Amino acid sequence: MIDEECCGNCDSHNSYHYPTKIFCSTRYDKNEDPIVDTLWRCDDYNKVSQSCYCVREALKVKDGTE
Amino acid sequence: MRPPNSNILDRNIFPQLSSTKLGESWMERKDYLKEPVEHIKIDGALTVDQLIGQFKNSGSLGAGRLADACDIYEQMIKDKDCTVFLALSGAVVPAGMRALVADLVRNHLVDVIVSTGACMVHDAIEAVGGHHYKAGWAVDDAELYRYHLFRIYDILVPEEDYVKLDFILSEMYSDIAKERKGIPLASNEFAFEIGKRLTDKNSILRAAYEEGVPVFLPSARDSEFGFIHWLHASQKNQQDVLQLDAFKDVPTICGICSRSPKNGMIVLGGGVPRNTIQSAALASKKGLDYAIVITLDRPETGGLSGSTLEETVSWGKMKGKADHVMVIGEALMVFPFVVASVKERLGKNFKRESLLQRKKGST
Numbered sequence: 001m002i003d004e005e006c007c008g009n010c011d012s013h014n015s016y017h018y019p020t021k022i023f024c025s026t027r028y029d030k031n032e033d034p035i036v037d038t039l040w041r042c043d044d045y046n047k048v049s050q051s052c053y054c055v056r057e058a059l060k061v062k063d064g065t066e
Numbered sequence: 067m068r069p070p071n072s073n074i075l076d077r078n079i080f081p082q083l084s085s086t087k088l089g090e091s092w093m094e095r096k097d098y099l100k101e102p103v104e105h106i107k108i109d110g111a112l113t114v115d116q117l118i119g120q121f122k123n124s125g126s127l128g129a130g131r132l133a134d135a136c137d138i139y140e141q142m143i144k145d146k147d148c149t150v151f152l153a154l155s156g157a158v159v160p161a162g163m164r165a166l167v168a169d170l171v172r173n174h175l176v177d178v179i180v181s182t183g184a185c186m187v188h189d190a191i192e193a194v195g196g197h198h199y200k201a202g203w204a205v206d207d208a209e210l211y212r213y214h215l216f217r218i219y220d221i222l223v224p225e226e227d228y229v230k231l232d233f234i235l236s237e238m239y240s241d242i243a244k245e246r247k248g249i250p251l252a253s254n255e256f257a258f259e260i261g262k263r264l265t266d267k268n269s270i271l272r273a274a275y276e277e278g279v280p281v282f283l284p285s286a287r288d289s290e291f292g293f294i295h296w297l298h299a300s301q302k303n304q305q306d307v308l309q310l311d312a313f314k315d316v317p318t319i320c321g322i323c324s325r326s327p328k329n330g331m332i333v334l335g336g337g338v339p340r341n342t343i344q345s346a347a348l349a350s351k352k353g354l355d356y357a358i359v360i361t362l363d364r365p366e367t368g369g370l371s372g373s374t375l376e377e378t379v380s381w382g383k384m385k386g387k388a389d390h391v392m393v394i395g396e397a398l399m400v401f402p403f404v405v406a407s408v409k410e411r412l413g414k415n416f417k418r419e420s421l422l423q424r425k426k427g428s429t
Binding site: 014015016017018023025028029030031034050051052053054 | 211212213214224225226229230232233236297300301302303
C-alpha cells in the first residue's frame with residue numbers, strides 16, 4: 001500500500017469517480033463541495049483504518065501509466 | 067397445448083388428512099388415483115407456456131408447483147375482485163428482475179408492492195446511472211474491498227454507484243423535508259416522493275409513481291434509505307430533517323386489504339415484506355384468497371420466510387380454501403417463468419385495470 005497522507009488514505013473518503021475522485025463526508029457535513037481529488041488533502045486528514053488501492057491507482061493515472 | 071385448468075390445487079387438501087380419526091377415511095382410495103403422472107415431452111421448440119403445460123402434465127415436485135403458480139397467478143389477474151400484492155426481498159432487483167417488475171407495474175399485473183428498502187435502493191442505484199455487474203466465482207473479497215467493490219453473492223456493485231445515489235438522495239431528502247414542513251411521511255409516501263424525483267422509465271419506483279401503484283417499505287430504515295439519513299441530517303445548518311413514521315402506513319395497507327373483496331399475494335423470498343402483507347390480511351380480517359410463495363427458505367427454523375402457507379391458515383392470514391402454492395426455488399429463476407407463461411396466456415391485447423384504479427376513477 002502507498003502510505004501518503006492524502007484524501008485517498010483518509011477515513012472520510014468513499015469512492016466517487018474511481019480512482020481519481022473521492023466523496024468526503026466531512027466536507028459534505030460542512031456544506032463544502034464533497035467531491036475532491038484522491039491525491040488532495042486537508043487539515044482534517046485522519047488515517048484510514050483499512051487501506052485500499054485508491055492512492056496507488058490514482059498515482060498510476062497521474063503518471064500516465066494507466 | 068396446456069390441458070384444461072382442472073384440479074390444480076388437489077395437493078392442498080392432503081395436509082387436512084391429519085385431522086381424520088383412525089379407522090375413518092377422508093377420501094376414497096380411488097380419489098387418490100385420479101390423475102396419472104404424464105411424462106414431459108419436448109417435441110421441438112416450445113413456448114414458455116407450452117413448457118409449463120408439460121410441467122403441469124407431470125404435476126410433480128418443483129415442476130408441478132411451478133405449473134400451479136402459473137395457474138394461480140392467472141386466476142388472480144383474471145379475478146376482477148382481487149388486489150394483487152407483490153412482496154420483494156433478497157437480491158432479485160440487483161440480479162436482474164428490475165425491468166420485469168417495472169413492466170408488471172406498468173401493465174397493472176400487480177396492484178401493490180411491499181419491498182425491503184434494499185430492493186428499492188438497488189432500483190434507485192440504476193435509476194441514477196449506476197450498474198450491477200456479474201462477478202463470476204473467482205473473487206477475492208479482501209481485494210474487492212481495496213477496489214471499493216461490494217459483493218452480493220455473484221453480483222458486484224461499485225461503491226461509487228452507492229455514493230452517487232447517497233449524494234442524490236440526501237439532496238432529495240432535503241427537498242422532500244422542505245415540502246413536508248415537519249409532517250412525517252408514511253413509507254408509501256416516501257416511496258412515492260422518491261419515484262416522483264427519478265426520471266428513469268425502467269425504474270420500479272418511477273413506474274409505481276406514474277401508475278399510482280403504492281410501494282410500501284416497512285423496513286426502509288434497514289437499508290441505504292435509512293443510513294443515508296445520517297448524512298442528510300448531519301449537514302451543517304440543516305433546517306428540516308426528513309421524518310418517516312414507521313406506523314403511518316399500517317392503516318393504509320390494511321385499508322387496501324379491507325376494501326378489496328379478494329386479496330392475492332406473490333412472495334419473492336420472504337422476510338418483512340411477506341409478513342407485512344399477511345399481517346395486513348389478518349388485521350383487516352380478510353385473509354388471503356390466493357398466495358404464491360417462491361423461496362428457498364425452510365420451515366424448521368420457525369421463521370416466517372420459510373413457513374408453510376398452511377401455517378398461515380392457523381393465524382387467519384390466509385383462508386383455508388385459498389388457492390395457494392409454495393415453490394421451493396430461487397425467485398430470479400422461477401418468477402420470470404411464471405410471468406412469461408401467464409402473459410402468454412393473457413395475450414398481447416389483454417388489459418387490466420386494478421381495483422385501486424377503478425375505485426380512484428369512481429370517486
